[in-house]
Amino acid sequence: MSTTDFTLLTDLASRALGGSVSAANDELFAQRENLIRPEAPFFDPNEFGHKGKVYDGWETRRRRDEGGHDWAIVRLGAPGIVHGVVVDTAYFKGNYPPFVSVEAAFIEGYPSIEEVLKADWQTIVIKAPAEGDTANRYAVEDRHRWTHVRLSIYPDGGVARFRVHGQVVQDPRFLSGTVDLLAAENGGRLTECSDAFYSSPANIILPGRARNMGEGWENSRRRNGGNDFAIFELAAPGVPRHVVVDTSYYVGNAPGWIRLSAIDSRRRHKADHTAWTEILPRTAVQPDTRHRFLIDRLDAYTHLRLDVYPDGGLSRLRLFGELDGEARDTVDQAWQASASQLVASGKQ
Numbered sequence: 001m002s003t004t005d006f007t008l009l010t011d012l013a014s015r016a017l018g019g020s021v022s023a024a025n026d027e028l029f030a031q032r033e034n035l036i037r038p039e040a041p042f043f044d045p046n047e048f049g050h051k052g053k054v055y056d057g058w059e060t061r062r063r064r065d066e067g068g069h070d071w072a073i074v075r076l077g078a079p080g081i082v083h084g085v086v087v088d089t090a091y092f093k094g095n096y097p098p099f100v101s102v103e104a105a106f107i108e109g110y111p112s113i114e115e116v117l118k119a120d121w122q123t124i125v126i127k128a129p130a131e132g133d134t135a136n137r138y139a140v141e142d143r144h145r146w147t148h149v150r151l152s153i154y155p156d157g158g159v160a161r162f163r164v165h166g167q168v169v170q171d172p173r174f175l176s177g178t179v180d181l182l183a184a185e186n187g188g189r190l191t192e193c194s195d196a197f198y199s200s201p202a203n204i205i206l207p208g209r210a211r212n213m214g215e216g217w218e219n220s221r222r223r224n225g226g227n228d229f230a231i232f233e234l235a236a237p238g239v240p241r242h243v244v245v246d247t248s249y250y251v252g253n254a255p256g257w258i259r260l261s262a263i264d265s266r267r268r269h270k271a272d273h274t275a276w277t278e279i280l281p282r283t284a285v286q287p288d289t290r291h292r293f294l295i296d297r298l299d300a301y302t303h304l305r306l307d308v309y310p311d312g313g314l315s316r317l318r319l320f321g322e323l324d325g326e327a328r329d330t331v332d333q334a335w336q337a338s339a340s341q342l343v344a345s346g347k348q
Contacts, residue, residue, distance in 0.1 A: 006084030006139060006165045010184055013149065013164035014038050016206050016215075017077030017184060021058075022148070023113045024072035029059035030158060032072045035151075041160035043091040055091060059158035070097075071152045073116060077207075078168045078185045079106070079145050081338055082124060086163035087151065088135045096132035097153035101125055104146035106339070116148060127154065145169045145338040168235070169338045172331045175236060175323055182304060182319040183207070187235035191303070194228045195219035195311070201230035204246075210315035213249040218313035227309045234319070237264065237302045237327035240279060240295040244318035247289050254287040255312035262301035266326075270303060277301075282309065300324035 013019040016038040024032035034041075034057050041056045060070040082104060089096040102125035107116060124146075125138045130153075151162050168187040175186065182188040182205050190202040197220035203210070210216045219228045240262070247254040260280035268275035279295050304319055323331065 007086060007137070007163070009083055009165040010080070010168060010189055010202075011038070011163050012076040012078060012080045012082065012166050012168065013074045013162060014077060016203075018207055019077040020075045022073045022075050022116060024058065024070070026060040026070050026156075027058060028061040030055045030057050032058045034058055035072060035159060035162040036074060037161065041088065041090045055158055055160070057090075057092065057158050057160035059092070059095065060153070060156045063156045069152050069154045070156050071150055072162075073113075073148060073150045074162065074164065075148050076146065076164065078170065078187075079147050080166045080168045081143050081145050082140045082149070082164055082166040084137060084139045084165050085125060085149075086135050086137050086161070086165070087130055087159055088161040088163065089130060089132050089158065090135070090160040091133060092158040092160060093132045095158050097130055097155070097157035097159065099127050099154035100130045100136070100138075101127040101152045101154075102138070102140075103150045103152070104142075105148045105150075106144070106146050107148060119148065121150060124149075140166075143338065169334055170235065170331070172328065172335050175328075175331055178241060178320055178322055179235075179238075180318050181234045181236065181238045181240065181321050181323075182232055182317060183235060189233050191231050191233050193230040195222075198313075201306070201314075204314050204317045205232065206316075209246070210248060213313065213315075216250065216313050216315040218250075218253065219308075219311050222311040225310075227307055228311045229305060229307045231270075231303060231305045233303050234301065236323050236331050237266065237300045238321045238323045239300050240297060240319050240321040242292060242294050242320050243280060244316065244320075245285055245291040245293065246314060246316040246318075247285055247287055247291070248315040249288060250313045250315065251287050253312050255285055255308035255314070257282050257284050257309040259283070259307040259309070261305040261307070262297075263303050263305075264300060265302045276305060282307075295321075300327065
């Protein structure tokens with residue numbers, strides 16, 4: 001998996017991670033909530049409503065004033081560092097915004113929209129051109145953490161999806177005790193997989209229970225021997241205690257067996273296959289079942305490898321455990337470092 005493509009990082013704005021669209025100044029034609037739907041946008045050429053053509057996105061009315069623009073504010077599903085954003089204008093061809101910009105803010109707690117509007121907003125994408133029916137990408141250089149982002153479109157128009165890709169930076173106070181070391185909302189992420197034909201294994205570390213098979217990982221049917229796998233970086237190095245392997249909704253396409261291995265990349269290199277430790281031996285699993293297995297290990301790890309035999313899908317994967325002492329110091333430092341600008345300006 002390439003480290004240069006920011007779209008491979010977690011979508012911090014996604015509804016699947018817990019993001020929400022807090023406000024928009026206008027949504028006459030299409031609702032602001034569509035911006036963060038995790039699925040790809042769709043288009044039905046025959047669907048019209050009382051206000052005109054129905055689009056799967058956010059669309060504002062035509063402006064008649066000079067110099068104005070429209071905006072929508074997204075509360076991120078988890079605080080994080082934004083590496084890039086995608087303003088996807090799919091199917092908006094004659095009604096897309098020709099320019100966009102993005103601002104961000106860090107706001108403690110659960111502020112009202114009035115408080116959000118008064119926040120100290122920082123520009124992370126300066127006003128830039130956008131194309132219609134295009135996934136417009138904009139890299140972000142700022143490496144501070146944010147809780148909210150504001151998409152501005154000039155002067156008006158429609159956007160199908162707004163993706164905010166980056167790295168979760170979790171408050172260390174929420175990583176004490178036994179936590180899900182693998183959870184995306186805590187900072188876990190997919191780094192490599194053998195096959196994501198139908199859907200990505202990144203789905204299986206998202207919050208909550210999957211509602212259907214489309215919200216998990218489904219690979220293609222393996223015809224050439226071997227087995228499928230996925231490798232994840234943990235939210236922070238930790239000692240695993242038990243794992244949840246959920247095959248809910250996978251009735252005829254669950255794996256026959258699974259195996260879990262782990263490594264501490266602070267001590268050994270991930271490319272060294274002999275350095276991986278088996279923490280759950282090859283174990284049979286059942287279709288449409290939520291399994292729990294105890295992990296009898298005392299060591300801390302940074303990465304987890306899931307092997308499924310020979311192929312098949314999962315709804316969710318959880319790895320519960322505790323951070324080790326070295327990891328806790330690292331998490332504290334990352335939290336403070338990502339807030340240095342805000343602390344310096346008195347905005348923490």
